[in-house]
Amino acid sequence: MRPAERMTVGDLCTREVVVTDGDLPIQDAARLMRDRHVGNVVLVERRPDGSAVPKGVITDRDLVVGVLALDLEHIAGLKVRDMVTAPVVTSKADVSLAEAIATMTANGVRRLPVVDSSGALVGILTADDVYEALAEQLSLVASVATYQQRRERRSRK
Amino acid sequence: MQVRDVMTRAVEAIGPDTSLVEAARFMRDESIGFLPVLEEGRLVGVITDRDITVRATADALDAQSTRVGSVMTKPVVTISESESIYEADALMERHTIRRLVVLDGRGALCGVLSLDDLAVLPDREKDSMVEP
Numbered sequence A: 001m002r003p004a005e006r007m008t009v010g011d012l013c014t015r016e017v018v019v020t021d022g023d024l025p026i027q028d029a030a031r032l033m034r035d036r037h038v039g040n041v042v043l044v045e046r047r048p049d050g051s052a053v054p055k056g057v058i059t060d061r062d063l064v065v066g067v068l069a070l071d072l073e074h075i076a077g078l079k080v081r082d083m084v085t086a087p088v089v090t091s092k093a094d095v096s097l098a099e100a101i102a103t104m105t106a107n108g109v110r111r112l113p114v115v116d117s118s119g120a121l122v123g124i125l126t127a128d129d130v131y132e133a134l135a136e137q138l139s140l141v142a143s144v145a146t147y148q149q150r151r152e153r154r155s156r157k
Numbered sequence B: 001m002q003v004r005d006v007m008t009r010a011v012e013a014i015g016p017d018t019s020l021v022e023a024a025r026f027m028r029d030e031s032i033g034f035l036p037v038l039e040e041g042r043l044v045g046v047i048t049d050r051d052i053t054v055r056a057t058a059d060a061l062d063a064q065s066t067r068v069g070s071v072m073t074k075p076v077v078t079i080s081e082s083e084s085i086y087e088a089d090a091l092m093e094r095h096t097i098r099r100l101v102v103l104d105g106r107g108a109l110c111g112v113l114s115l116d117d118l119a120v121l122p123d124r125e126k127d128s129m130v131e132p
Helices: A026-035 A060-070 A097-107 A127-156 B020-030 B049-057 B085-095 B115-119 B123-127
Strands: A040-046 A052-059 A111-115 A121-126 B034-039 B042-048 B078-080 B099-103 B109-114
Touching (some): A026 A040, A026 A060, A026 B049, A040 A121, A052 A060, A052 A111, A060 B049, A097 A127, A121 A127, A127 B115, B020 B034, B020 B049, B034 B109, B042 B049, B078 B085, B085 B099, B109 B115
Antiparallel strands (some): A040 A052, A111 A121, B034 B042, B099 B109
16 A cells, blocks of 8 residues: 555545436436445536546435425426536545545535546545545554564563 | 543434424434434434435435334444443444444433544544554
8 A cells, every 4th residue: 555645536536436417317316326325426427538527416415405305396306407516526536635635624525526637537535435544544553553562572571 | 432532412313203304304404414213212213314315215205204213224223432432433344334323321312423523533542443
């Protein structure tokens, strides 16, 4: 594993992203989240070359507090486009983990669609990915500390 | 370090007969996504914003007539407030969940511990978590 200061968003993000265009009905978005075991779906626009540009994110929570809480009578007619959080805050794949954390903090979001230099979607980085990466680093530090204690004990004998 | 030192206290709860529309409004207004479900003071389940999405919205259930009790998660994974945060972390991992309902010495609801509570601990506290 790379040292913490050189880990990039591209190293850590989840590469498999569930995407949709804006026309997907809300109920189908909920079904997609259930069947694909994800908490968010990224709304994308396709470019002529087939690559996808992120335009927004919709989460399981958005469906609850943004749709059900309003008691809309016509949930059936609502589409992802109507509910999505946009503009979307993204991260470039080649930036550092620290930079991504700063982006999350500054914008109050816990997930960032990750894009390449052309702006095409290549992954998604969530706060959970960040926790996992930091926890791994931390356990490395802890194992070094234990090793040093043992070595010190030996050298003092 | 114990669960009680980092958990969120004064937890809101909801009844099993509440409609999903009311539950959704409550979650919005209180800015929470996780509610213990209490029936006559007894913990009978938990409900999250995700439960509502994948068990109600996805199946086109009517949010006005569907009750919390029919889409909540049960049984609930709980932990005692006097347990160590290491044990809490292990319990979350074992059940692949990110929140635990915390019970006091008499078995009554006294808080909720989330993975986020553990993640934002000062580094020196987290150090103790990686040692078995």
